Amino acid sequence: MQVAKDTLVTISVKMFNLQGDLMESADDLVYLHGHSDIFPVIEKSLEGKKAGDTVTVQLEPEEAFGDYDETALIIRPETDFDGGVEVGLSYTEIRGETLDRVYRVTDIADGVVVLDGNHPLAGIGLKFEITVRKVEPVKKGMETVGNDDVVVPSFLQVSDKPMVANVVDDQGDEELVGKTVH
Template sequence: MNIADNSVVEIHYTLTDSEGEKIDSSEGGEPLKFLQGAGNIIPGLEREMLGKAVGDKFQVVIAPQDGYGETNPQLIQQMPASAFQGVDKLEVGMVFHAQNSGGQPIQVEIIDIEGDNVTINGNHPLAGVELHFSIEVVSVREASDDEVSHGHAH
Protein backbone atom coordinates (compact mmCIF):
# COMPACT_ATOMS: atom_id res chain seq x y z
CA MET A 1 0.00 0.00 0.00
CA ASN A 2 1.29 3.44 -0.91
CA ILE A 3 0.97 6.40 1.42
CA ALA A 4 -2.06 8.54 0.61
CA ASP A 5 -4.29 10.88 2.57
CA ASN A 6 -6.01 9.06 5.44
CA SER A 7 -3.21 6.51 5.75
CA VAL A 8 -1.75 5.78 9.17
CA VAL A 9 2.00 5.83 8.69
CA GLU A 10 4.90 4.85 10.92
CA ILE A 11 8.40 6.06 10.11
CA HIS A 12 11.82 6.00 11.63
CA TYR A 13 13.61 9.27 11.04
CA THR A 14 16.70 11.28 11.79
CA LEU A 15 16.48 15.05 11.55
CA THR A 16 19.59 17.18 11.11
CA ASP A 17 20.25 20.81 10.24
CA SER A 18 22.22 21.99 7.20
CA GLU A 19 25.51 21.53 9.13
CA GLY A 20 24.67 17.89 9.88
CA GLU A 21 23.93 18.47 13.59
CA LYS A 22 21.35 15.97 14.84
CA ILE A 23 18.18 17.71 16.02
CA ASP A 24 15.95 14.70 16.66
CA SER A 25 15.67 11.00 15.87
CA SER A 26 13.45 8.00 16.50
CA GLU A 27 16.57 5.82 16.47
CA GLY A 28 16.48 3.35 19.35
CA GLY A 29 12.84 4.15 20.10
CA GLU A 30 9.37 3.79 18.73
CA PRO A 31 8.68 4.97 15.18
CA LEU A 32 6.74 8.20 14.66
CA LYS A 33 3.09 7.42 13.89
CA PHE A 34 0.83 9.96 12.14
CA LEU A 35 -2.28 10.35 10.02
CA GLN A 36 -1.25 11.41 6.53
CA GLY A 37 -3.09 14.48 5.26
CA ALA A 38 -4.25 15.65 8.70
CA GLY A 39 -1.44 18.15 9.33
CA ASN A 40 0.12 15.98 12.05
CA ILE A 41 3.59 16.62 10.61
CA ILE A 42 5.14 19.63 8.88
CA PRO A 43 3.69 20.38 5.42
CA GLY A 44 6.87 19.76 3.43
CA LEU A 45 7.45 16.33 4.94
CA GLU A 46 3.78 15.39 4.59
CA ARG A 47 3.98 16.25 0.87
CA GLU A 48 7.16 14.15 0.44
CA MET A 49 5.52 11.12 2.11
CA LEU A 50 2.82 10.78 -0.57
CA GLY A 51 3.27 7.67 -2.71
CA LYS A 52 5.95 6.08 -0.53
CA ALA A 53 5.57 2.47 0.66
CA VAL A 54 6.77 0.19 3.47
CA GLY A 55 10.52 -0.33 3.20
CA ASP A 56 11.19 2.90 1.31
CA LYS A 57 14.25 4.75 2.59
CA PHE A 58 14.87 8.26 1.40
CA GLN A 59 16.34 11.62 2.29
CA VAL A 60 14.60 14.93 1.88
CA VAL A 61 15.44 18.57 2.56
CA ILE A 62 12.59 20.78 3.75
CA ALA A 63 12.90 24.56 3.35
CA PRO A 64 11.88 26.70 6.35
CA GLN A 65 8.65 27.87 4.71
CA ASP A 66 7.55 24.22 4.37
CA GLY A 67 8.69 23.36 7.90
CA TYR A 68 8.34 25.62 10.92
CA GLY A 69 8.29 28.86 8.93
CA GLU A 70 10.73 31.70 8.58
CA THR A 71 11.89 33.58 11.66
CA ASN A 72 9.34 36.33 12.39
CA PRO A 73 11.15 39.39 13.83
CA GLN A 74 7.86 40.57 15.41
CA LEU A 75 8.02 37.54 17.74
CA ILE A 76 11.30 38.79 19.22
CA GLN A 77 10.49 41.40 21.85
CA GLN A 78 11.96 43.20 24.84
CA MET A 79 10.08 43.40 28.09
CA PRO A 80 10.86 44.40 31.66
CA ALA A 81 12.07 41.70 34.04
CA SER A 82 9.16 42.63 36.31
CA ALA A 83 6.82 40.98 33.77
CA PHE A 84 8.14 37.60 34.97
CA GLN A 85 6.45 37.62 38.37
CA GLY A 86 7.23 34.71 40.65
CA VAL A 87 10.55 33.86 38.99
CA ASP A 88 13.47 34.42 41.35
CA LYS A 89 16.29 34.43 38.81
CA LEU A 90 15.88 34.92 35.06
CA GLU A 91 18.44 33.24 32.80
CA VAL A 92 19.05 33.07 29.06
CA GLY A 93 17.58 29.83 27.73
CA MET A 94 14.63 29.72 30.13
CA VAL A 95 11.37 28.78 28.39
CA PHE A 96 7.93 30.04 29.38
CA HIS A 97 4.42 29.36 28.14
CA ALA A 98 2.48 32.44 27.09
CA GLN A 99 -0.33 33.47 24.76
CA ASN A 100 0.02 35.31 21.47
CA SER A 101 -2.18 38.28 20.57
CA GLY A 102 -4.84 35.87 19.28
CA GLY A 103 -4.96 34.02 22.60
CA GLN A 104 -3.18 30.92 21.24
CA PRO A 105 -0.62 29.25 23.52
CA ILE A 106 3.00 29.75 22.48
CA GLN A 107 6.37 28.97 23.95
CA VAL A 108 8.81 31.84 24.44
CA GLU A 109 12.51 31.62 25.24
CA ILE A 110 14.67 34.21 26.94
CA ILE A 111 17.46 34.96 24.47
CA ASP A 112 19.09 37.98 26.14
CA ILE A 113 19.09 39.86 29.44
CA GLU A 114 20.56 43.34 29.80
CA GLY A 115 19.87 44.90 33.16
CA ASP A 116 16.09 45.05 33.57
CA ASN A 117 15.47 44.40 29.84
CA VAL A 118 14.63 40.81 28.90
CA THR A 119 14.52 39.79 25.23
CA ILE A 120 12.20 36.91 24.41
CA ASN A 121 11.76 34.91 21.22
CA GLY A 122 8.32 33.47 20.44
CA ASN A 123 9.40 31.78 17.20
CA HIS A 124 9.43 27.99 17.05
CA PRO A 125 12.99 26.82 17.85
CA LEU A 126 13.27 25.42 14.29
CA ALA A 127 11.88 28.52 12.53
CA GLY A 128 14.23 29.57 9.74
CA VAL A 129 16.06 26.21 9.80
CA GLU A 130 16.51 24.05 6.70
CA LEU A 131 15.51 20.55 7.83
CA HIS A 132 17.29 17.42 6.55
CA PHE A 133 15.36 14.20 7.10
CA SER A 134 16.51 10.63 6.63
CA ILE A 135 13.34 8.52 6.55
CA GLU A 136 12.45 4.82 6.59
CA VAL A 137 8.80 3.87 6.12
CA VAL A 138 7.99 1.14 8.67
CA SER A 139 4.25 0.63 8.17
CA VAL A 140 1.29 1.97 6.22
CA ARG A 141 -2.37 1.12 6.71
CA GLU A 142 -5.73 2.65 5.98
CA ALA A 143 -7.00 4.83 8.83
CA SER A 144 -10.15 3.87 10.71
CA ASP A 145 -13.20 6.13 10.56
CA ASP A 146 -12.48 7.15 14.17
CA GLU A 147 -8.89 8.13 13.31
CA VAL A 148 -10.06 10.19 10.34
CA SER A 149 -12.78 11.94 12.37
CA HIS A 150 -10.39 12.63 15.26
CA GLY A 151 -7.62 13.84 12.92
CA HIS A 152 -4.86 11.64 14.33
CA ALA A 153 -3.65 8.04 14.46
CA HIS A 154 -4.70 5.87 17.41
Protein backbone atom coordinates in the same frame (compact mmCIF):
# COMPACT_ATOMS: atom_id res chain seq x y z
CA MET B 1 0.17 -1.38 0.81
CA GLN B 2 1.28 2.06 -0.35
CA VAL B 3 1.09 5.38 1.48
CA ALA B 4 -2.09 7.15 0.35
CA LYS B 5 -4.78 9.41 1.79
CA ASP B 6 -6.43 7.94 4.88
CA THR B 7 -3.73 5.36 5.59
CA LEU B 8 -2.04 5.08 8.95
CA VAL B 9 1.67 5.41 8.34
CA THR B 10 4.35 4.39 10.82
CA ILE B 11 7.69 6.10 10.20
CA SER B 12 11.13 6.56 11.70
CA VAL B 13 12.51 10.07 11.30
CA LYS B 14 15.87 11.77 11.68
CA MET B 15 16.00 15.56 11.41
CA PHE B 16 19.28 17.31 10.61
CA ASN B 17 20.26 20.94 10.09
CA LEU B 18 21.84 21.65 6.71
CA GLN B 19 25.31 21.30 8.25
CA GLY B 20 24.49 17.63 8.91
CA ASP B 21 24.04 17.84 12.69
CA LEU B 22 21.37 15.48 14.02
CA MET B 23 18.75 17.60 15.80
CA GLU B 24 15.90 15.16 16.49
CA SER B 25 15.07 11.54 15.87
CA ALA B 26 12.12 9.34 16.62
CA ASP B 27 11.01 5.81 15.82
CA ASP B 28 7.58 4.31 15.30
CA LEU B 29 5.72 7.58 14.79
CA VAL B 30 2.20 7.10 13.50
CA TYR B 31 0.25 9.71 11.53
CA LEU B 32 -2.85 9.77 9.33
CA HIS B 33 -1.68 10.49 5.79
CA GLY B 34 -3.36 13.10 3.63
CA HIS B 35 -4.64 15.37 6.38
CA SER B 36 -1.86 17.99 6.42
CA ASP B 37 -0.65 16.92 9.85
CA ILE B 38 2.99 16.94 8.73
CA PHE B 39 4.87 19.29 6.44
CA PRO B 40 3.31 19.19 2.94
CA VAL B 41 6.66 18.58 1.21
CA ILE B 42 7.30 15.55 3.42
CA GLU B 43 3.75 14.24 3.03
CA LYS B 44 4.03 14.52 -0.75
CA SER B 45 7.40 12.73 -0.77
CA LEU B 46 5.90 9.81 1.16
CA GLU B 47 2.93 9.42 -1.21
CA GLY B 48 3.08 6.00 -2.91
CA LYS B 49 5.90 4.66 -0.71
CA LYS B 50 5.64 1.30 1.05
CA ALA B 51 7.12 -0.30 4.16
CA GLY B 52 10.91 -0.36 3.93
CA ASP B 53 11.20 2.68 1.64
CA THR B 54 13.38 5.59 2.74
CA VAL B 55 13.16 9.19 1.54
CA THR B 56 15.38 12.19 2.17
CA VAL B 57 13.70 15.58 2.08
CA GLN B 58 15.27 19.02 2.45
CA LEU B 59 13.09 21.91 3.60
CA GLU B 60 13.95 25.56 3.32
CA PRO B 61 12.91 27.69 6.34
CA GLU B 62 9.72 28.89 4.65
CA GLU B 63 8.70 25.24 4.07
CA ALA B 64 9.31 24.34 7.71
CA PHE B 65 9.05 26.76 10.65
CA GLY B 66 9.30 29.99 8.70
CA ASP B 67 11.90 32.68 8.35
CA TYR B 68 13.24 34.33 11.49
CA ASP B 69 11.13 37.41 12.28
CA GLU B 70 13.07 40.08 14.17
CA THR B 71 9.81 41.88 14.96
CA ALA B 72 8.82 38.89 17.12
CA LEU B 73 11.19 40.02 19.89
CA ILE B 74 9.95 41.70 23.06
CA ILE B 75 12.14 43.41 25.65
CA ARG B 76 10.60 43.81 29.10
CA PRO B 77 11.91 44.81 32.53
CA GLU B 78 12.63 41.88 34.82
CA THR B 79 10.17 43.39 37.32
CA ASP B 80 7.32 42.42 34.94
CA PHE B 81 7.83 38.80 35.96
CA ASP B 82 6.51 38.12 39.46
CA GLY B 83 8.24 35.22 41.14
CA GLY B 84 11.33 35.40 38.96
CA VAL B 85 12.17 34.59 35.39
CA GLU B 86 14.67 32.21 33.81
CA VAL B 87 16.10 31.68 30.35
CA GLY B 88 14.10 28.93 28.63
CA LEU B 89 10.73 29.67 30.23
CA SER B 90 7.88 30.53 27.88
CA TYR B 91 5.00 32.93 28.36
CA THR B 92 1.64 33.59 26.77
CA GLU B 93 0.81 36.31 29.28
CA ILE B 94 2.83 38.90 31.19
CA ARG B 95 1.29 40.98 33.98
CA GLY B 96 -2.23 40.35 32.70
CA GLU B 97 -1.35 41.21 29.10
CA THR B 98 -2.15 38.35 26.72
CA LEU B 99 0.57 37.97 24.11
CA ASP B 100 -0.16 37.21 20.45
CA ARG B 101 1.82 33.93 20.61
CA VAL B 102 4.14 31.99 22.88
CA TYR B 103 7.30 33.93 23.74
CA ARG B 104 10.43 32.18 25.02
CA VAL B 105 12.94 33.89 27.32
CA THR B 106 16.27 33.90 25.48
CA ASP B 107 18.33 36.32 27.58
CA ILE B 108 18.32 38.20 30.87
CA ALA B 109 20.85 40.95 31.55
CA ASP B 110 20.96 44.12 33.63
CA GLY B 111 17.33 43.79 34.71
CA VAL B 112 16.06 43.37 31.15
CA VAL B 113 14.40 40.23 29.73
CA VAL B 114 14.49 39.34 26.03
CA LEU B 115 11.54 37.24 24.80
CA ASP B 116 11.50 35.61 21.36
CA GLY B 117 8.20 34.70 19.66
CA ASN B 118 9.85 32.78 16.82
CA HIS B 119 9.76 29.00 16.73
CA PRO B 120 13.16 27.74 17.94
CA LEU B 121 13.79 26.34 14.44
CA ALA B 122 12.68 29.46 12.54
CA GLY B 123 15.16 30.49 9.87
CA ILE B 124 16.81 27.07 9.74
CA GLY B 125 16.87 24.80 6.69
CA LEU B 126 16.26 21.18 7.65
CA LYS B 127 16.93 17.77 6.15
CA PHE B 128 14.76 14.78 7.06
CA GLU B 129 15.60 11.10 6.57
CA ILE B 130 12.37 9.15 6.82
CA THR B 131 11.88 5.39 6.69
CA VAL B 132 8.40 3.99 6.24
CA ARG B 133 7.94 1.19 8.78
CA LYS B 134 4.31 0.26 8.20
CA VAL B 135 1.33 1.33 6.12
CA GLU B 136 -2.13 0.15 7.08
CA PRO B 137 -5.73 1.06 6.41
CA VAL B 138 -7.54 3.16 8.98
CA LYS B 139 -9.45 0.94 11.38
CA LYS B 140 -13.05 1.69 12.25
CA GLY B 141 -13.17 4.43 14.88
CA MET B 142 -9.72 5.83 14.06
CA GLU B 143 -10.91 8.25 11.36
CA THR B 144 -10.39 11.35 13.48
CA VAL B 145 -7.07 13.07 13.51
CA GLY B 146 -5.77 13.72 17.00
CA ASN B 147 -6.89 10.58 18.77
CA ASP B 148 -4.38 8.74 20.96
CA ASP B 149 -3.32 6.45 18.10
CA VAL B 150 -2.38 9.32 15.75
CA VAL B 151 0.35 11.44 17.31
CA VAL B 152 2.62 13.70 15.30
CA PRO B 153 5.77 15.02 17.00
CA SER B 154 6.21 18.76 17.19
CA PHE B 155 9.20 18.79 14.86
CA LEU B 156 6.99 17.46 12.02
CA GLN B 157 3.78 19.35 12.79
CA VAL B 158 2.26 21.88 10.51
CA SER B 159 1.13 24.89 12.49
CA ASP B 160 1.24 28.67 12.33
CA LYS B 161 3.77 29.04 15.17
CA PRO B 162 4.12 25.73 17.01
CA MET B 163 6.38 25.49 20.00
CA VAL B 164 6.96 22.68 22.43
CA ALA B 165 7.82 24.32 25.68
CA ASN B 166 7.29 24.57 29.36
CA VAL B 167 4.68 27.29 29.51
CA VAL B 168 4.44 29.17 32.76
CA ASP B 169 2.08 32.07 33.30
CA ASP B 170 3.42 35.19 35.00
CA GLN B 171 2.20 33.92 38.37
CA GLY B 172 4.29 30.76 37.94
CA ASP B 173 1.40 28.53 38.96
CA GLU B 174 0.47 26.80 35.71
CA GLU B 175 2.80 24.61 33.75
CA LEU B 176 2.12 22.69 30.56
CA VAL B 177 5.14 20.48 30.10
CA GLY B 178 5.78 19.05 26.66
CA LYS B 179 2.57 20.39 25.13
CA THR B 180 2.43 21.91 21.68
CA VAL B 181 1.26 25.46 22.03
CA HIS B 182 -0.17 27.46 19.14
